[in-house]
Amino acid sequence: MAAEGTSSVRLRSIYVSPPYSFPIDSEAQDGIASTRNVVQAPLDGGGSGHKFNDQGAAEKESADPLHLPESSHSLLFTESVWSLPFWFAAAIAALSCSCLGLAFAYNISDGTKSNPFAVPVNISTSVRIAQYLSVVVALLMEEEIPTGLYLLREITEKDFRKRLSGKKYRSFVLAAVVRLLSGYFFLINVFLILIQANGVIEIFYDVMALQFVQQLDDIAFNLSKINVLGNRMQRACTAPPFKMEFEKQKVSCRKSEVFLRTLYFLNFCALMAGMIVVSVRQDNGYYQCKSISVTFGDDVWKPAMALNITSGKYEEWTLAYSYFNGVYEREGNVYKERRKFDRASYDENSVVPAEIRYCKEINSWVFTHPLIRKSIDEVDGCNWLIRSAETSEFDLLKVEGSWKIWTGVIGTTEVVTACNMCSDKTDCNLNGQCVDGECKCRNEAGVQHLGIHCEIRLSDSCKTIIGEGHNEIFSVDYYNASPNGDEPLALFQEYSRPVYKYVGPYGDEYNVTEYDKIWLTFTGNRWFGMKLNSALQSNTTAEDLVVFTREFHAFWDRAYSTVTLFVSDATEVSTPVNVDWYEIGERGSQFGPFGALNPVQLNQQTGRGYFRCAGSYIPPKRYASATDRSQYQKLPGN
Numbered sequence: 001m002a003a004e005g006t007s008s009v010r011l012r013s014i015y016v017s018p019p020y021s022f023p024i025d026s027e028a029q030d031g032i033a034s035t036r037n038v039v040q041a042p043l044d045g046g047g048s049g050h051k052f053n054d055q056g057a058a059e060k061e062s063a064d065p066l067h068l069p070e071s072s073h074s075l076l077f078t079e080s081v082w083s084l085p086f087w088f089a090a091a092i093a094a095l096s097c098s099c100l101g102l103a104f105a106y107n108i109s110d111g112t113k114s115n116p117f118a119v120p121v122n123i124s125t126s127v128r129i130a131q132y133l134s135v136v137v138a139l140l141m142e143e144e145i146p147t148g149l150y151l152l153r154e155i156t157e158k159d160f161r162k163r164l165s166g167k168k169y170r171s172f173v174l175a176a177v178v179r180l181l182s183g184y185f186f187l188i189n190v191f192l193i194l195i196q197a198n199g200v201i202e203i204f205y206d207v208m209a210l211q212f213v214q215q216l217d218d219i220a221f222n223l224s225k226i227n228v229l230g231n232r233m234q235r236a237c238t239a240p241p242f243k244m245e246f247e248k249q250k251v252s253c254r255k256s257e258v259f260l261r262t263l264y265f266l267n268f269c270a271l272m273a274g275m276i277v278v279s280v281r282q283d284n285g286y287y288q289c290k291s292i293s294v295t296f297g298d299d300v301w302k303p304a305m306a307l308n309i310t311s312g313k314y315e316e317w318t319l320a321y322s323y324f325n326g327v328y329e330r331e332g333n334v335y336k337e338r339r340k341f342d343r344a345s346y347d348e349n350s351v352v353p354a355e356i357r358y359c360k361e362i363n364s365w366v367f368t369h370p371l372i373r374k375s376i377d378e379v380d381g382c383n384w385l386i387r388s389a390e391t392s393e394f395d396l397l398k399v400e401g402s403w404k405i406w407t408g409v410i411g412t413t414e415v416v417t418a419c420n421m422c423s424d425k426t427d428c429n430l431n432g433q434c435v436d437g438e439c440k441c442r443n444e445a446g447v448q449h450l451g452i453h454c455e456i457r458l459s460d461s462c463k464t465i466i467g468e469g470h471n472e473i474f475s476v477d478y479y480n481a482s483p484n485g486d487e488p489l490a491l492f493q494e495y496s497r498p499v500y501k502y503v504g505p506y507g508d509e510y511n512v513t514e515y516d517k518i519w520l521t522f523t524g525n526r527w528f529g530m531k532l533n534s535a536l537q538s539n540t541t542a543e544d545l546v547v548f549t550r551e552f553h554a555f556w557d558r559a560y561s562t563v564t565l566f567v568s569d570a571t572e573v574s575t576p577v578n579v580d581w582y583e584i585g586e587r588g589s590q591f592g593p594f595g596a597l598n599p600v601q602l603n604q605q606t607g608r609g610y611f612r613c614a615g616s617y618i619p620p621k622r623y624a625s626a627t628d629r630s631q632y633q634k635l636p637g638n
Helices: 026-040 048-063 072-078 084-107 125-141 144-154 157-163 169-196 200-214 216-225 231-237 253-283 542-550 629-634
Strands: 291-295 300-308 313-320 326-331 334-337 355-359 364-368 384-387 403-406 410-413 416-419 432-435 438-441 447-450 456-459 464-467 473-476 500-504 518-522 527-531 564-568 581-584 597-599 611-615
Touching (some): 072 084, 072 216, 072 231, 084 200, 084 231, 125 169, 125 200, 125 253, 144 169, 144 253, 169 200, 169 253, 200 216
Antiparallel strands (some): 291 416, 300 313, 326 334, 355 364, 364 384, 384 403, 403 410, 447 456, 464 473, 464 611, 473 500, 500 518, 518 527, 527 564, 564 581, 581 597
């Protein structure tokens, strides 16, 4: 026991009393002075005197007795298993672990298959600095791990049984293990909080909240000690075991220090390594959605200023923003438009893709195109055509609110974005399987599913359609997707919808010949009926059609021009059925963006639709080299 009148020094968890105090006579003082002279005198080898001094300090520290930590965890071995204090201590440990467990469950609750820890796609520089500083702060605040290991190393089983006769050493070990688990659970939660943080204050608040949860054992013990929780708890917390002095292990003292320092260093390295990996991935766009689908509204800019690559001059074209609907894939820090035919990259010698990027100049996400301008003379604000509200959001998918759009004047529109990655088959609308984050659409008996999320449904009964006005017959078409032709034929598609081609009837009474190329093609949010004689030769083969349609873009191929004869209402339907159609009449500045529209439904009824499903696929006559009837058995489902 410490001498009367001396005070005790207590760390948060490890309790150490000061050395004994003795009167010192004059001879002892002379001895001390001479010893100081020896320590300060320079010795051979330079600095060995300091080494002697450090050794003396270590020996002095090892002579200091060790007390049990004043924590409810200590009651797990100082009290009987059937006592109230033991179960109180167990409840506090369970409460602390439960709180940490709830924090962990909450931290991973927003995770996805591709991003299980819900790491933000990127963060600001100030937040990143706060993350790395908080790693150091968290390690300085965390004391359960070093305390548990220190107790296990310094208090031997022999000394424990000698000092605490009748107490179980395995309960002492269990309490130390509880400390270790609590400490590492705390660090895991801190790491999750740091990698998920979007704000500086958020980081410090959350780390402090976790630290409070971890200190519940100390708080409960101190409250018990001052009789807040009853006499029984006060007696347990002021019992003799907490005044008992344990001798430190003199031989292992130095090793213990090295071990604890090494442990701190390893914990620091582990946290820092994790933070560095996350930071590098954020900078490289690892957590960004790689492929997104973008849907613009029905806004039309007429006339838009577009650069004609052929003439090298800016011309006035009609721009329906829905022409640019479809898939965009991330390249660096920019989302670039993909082909409407097969979602591959455009050949930029044929079509220059649109881009969606963050513009620091106006602090907004913008939709832009290098060949389309609001004005020939001026380019400002990253040449935006559509822009979000000002935001610091790094994730395009989380940008909220209305967007500004240019249609000759600034208007308001909605932009819908969605990640094309799937996590399970529900993301594939139960029409396919999610394989490595991509929907693999299945073809059931009589139904073929299309689209990024298998949302487009094409039934065999609707592969051929008939117009009710003149019994016009249109049918889908197929082509050889594999070089050697050993795979099933692929469906002609644009904007994830099938392309329907005119297959009859022909003759003067219908004003249609077998050499006419009439297609029904989806262009983003409307179906167009186009006569492509000027674009396709009379001897066009199916292979030629693939070349033509591969780089098709409704804007750059000027789908709305004199080749377009009919147009549907704005729609998202899978086929030209169930939507009203209009014949395009007069065009000009007097009329709407698609000209004068004359309904073609019987009796000009609204909502009647013009086409009906008429059965399975009919091969076309004029370009059958890849789709002749001899290959019909290779069609999906046949």
